[in-house]
Amino acid sequence: MAKPKLLVASLIGALALTSIYGLSVVVEQKDLMISQLQDAVSEALDGQSVLQQRLALSSLEQDSKIAELARVEKQVQQLTDENLSLKQELLVYRKIMAPEQQAGGMKIEQLHIEPMLSPGYYRIDVLLMQVARNKRWLQGKLQLQLMGSQDGEPASYNVADLQQPASELTFKFRYFQELSSEIKLPEGFQVERVELSAFIKGNKWNKAAQIDLQQAWPDLGNT
Template sequence: MLRLKQLKQKWGAFSVYAFLIVGLTLTLMLGFWLGNQYFSYQQKALLTLEHTVQNLQLENNELSKKLNILRVELDVAALSQQKTFAEIKLSIEREKALQKDIAFYQQVMAPELTQQGFVIDAFNVEKTLSDRVYRFELVMMQREKIKNTLKGSMDITLVGSEAGKSKQYALKNLLVDPEQVLAFGFKYFQILDGQIKLPEGFQPERILVQSEIFQFNRKKGELHSVFDWTLVNTLSTSSE
């Protein structure tokens, strides 16, 4: 207060108050200007952030489109792969069928390709009404022009899997009739049939057949055959 009185006395009250008013006005104007500058800065920063967000949204939309395209391409590739696998599987099945047909015609047209004209033509399997019980028939025939009576025995093995591991069983140990003998004796053809009961959990895949052939009580030879385990609808039995 003393300083203000001294200033009034020296410069006059009017001059002092005018100076204070001008100073206060300049201070307010400076504050207003600084406020406007800060507000403009905030506005620019906000616009920059909004622009950044828009760019990120555009990039996100573009990436989403590319991801959708890749998904569609992946689905198409998966379908194409499935189709290719199906075609390969079909080709393999056709090849197996052709090989079977070729083997059959070889037996008919060129019996010398078999063991002395003796042929194990088929091994058929049929499911029965009993649990794990199957009926089988083994078809044998003689292709020689001069047919003499053939005799012999059969050693049959079932090969498959059990509990995730490879497993095989001798068919004679699975016969429902344990007294049945796996032997043959015929001049033209014979069907050897019977019933077997599979062990629980055993999944058969192939049948291995080994036979010893005798004629006039002398061993004529051996024959080995392999068949796939394939179920048929009906079986019939006849021999001569």
Template sequence: MLVALLIVAVTAGGWALFNYGRVRAGFDATTAERARVGRMDRILRLKKANDGLRERLALVQRSHQIDREAYARVRGSLKQLQDEMLELKQELAFYRTVVGPHPGGSGLQVQSFEIRPTGQARTYRYELILSRVRSRGRDARGTVRLLMDGAQGGAAKRLDLSGLAADGGAVALKFRFKYFQRLQGRVRLPPGFRPRSVLVQVRPQGRRTWTIEKTFQWPQAGENASVG
């Protein structure tokens, strides 16, 4: 009986010592579980906050991109409107010179002449605008002759553009209009020819008429490829 009591006492004491050692060593199952759960909860909160920040960053980036695209569209539209306004102002000024009152009398005028390269070798596109200061009912009719002065092989030379059509044909410039008319075409210059100026001769149809002449200098290198 005494032996049995001793065994029970020893066993109980051993378990108490073992449990005390676990506590002293910091091993507490309940505390460890609470700590694990707390850390998992913290991780979840941080992950949620991180996802929220990522969404906000993506939203800001999209908004910034949209703002840049909208600004670019507005700027492009403004540039287009400004160009259109400038073109309209130029056309308005032209029409005023054509149909408006003119103190210098009436008759045909060489409004402008432009010639510019086409990108092909020695080939140029020209545009001649004839206008009428005052209209007397009948259409203005006649022919135009374009003469180009320059040099070739060190000697002065004059070319009639009527025989220099880019398509190999002839340039026949005839006009008939009430207020104004544009005459356009392409010419190909011979090799080695260096142009200096273009003489425009306008010959109205009729008995008592005279030839209108106006000279346009050829643009220098680096200048706008138009004269007039």
């Protein structure tokens, strides 16, 4: 009877050892998995840190580029404003100082030509201004000559003769004066340019003077 009991005890012991060994294997596998997961998490965290650093660097570079672009745009706007201001100043300077448009204390401020409603009729306006510091009366006369071609041959006409009725263009002013002429172009006459001469009478303050100005006829059509 002792042998069966011994066998049973041996079997129980073997089963217990097997259970303990199996449990140990499971524990080891679990520990290995946990270690692998920890390594994976650590690697992921390292990768995230690198990505965050790259993102921060990229954001910094983008902010720097945006700031540089804003600075360049501001400089371009400043240069544009300065260029416009210089052009305006140059235009004013040319109007005041242009020797071909002023003499005897007077300057030709504007010569304007525009078509009228009737075909072949035009209006010519001349604006005269005094540039002398001490404003005195200025007087004299204008001569407007239309230069071009008549039926293919060179030709010219005096604006005073084209007015209805024909009359001389005279001026007398202290500050400024606008002279207007309404004319009809002769049939077949093609205008190329206008030649303006202003003859200023001399007085005790100013010597007699003459201003000559040429201006191309605008592309308005001649009929």
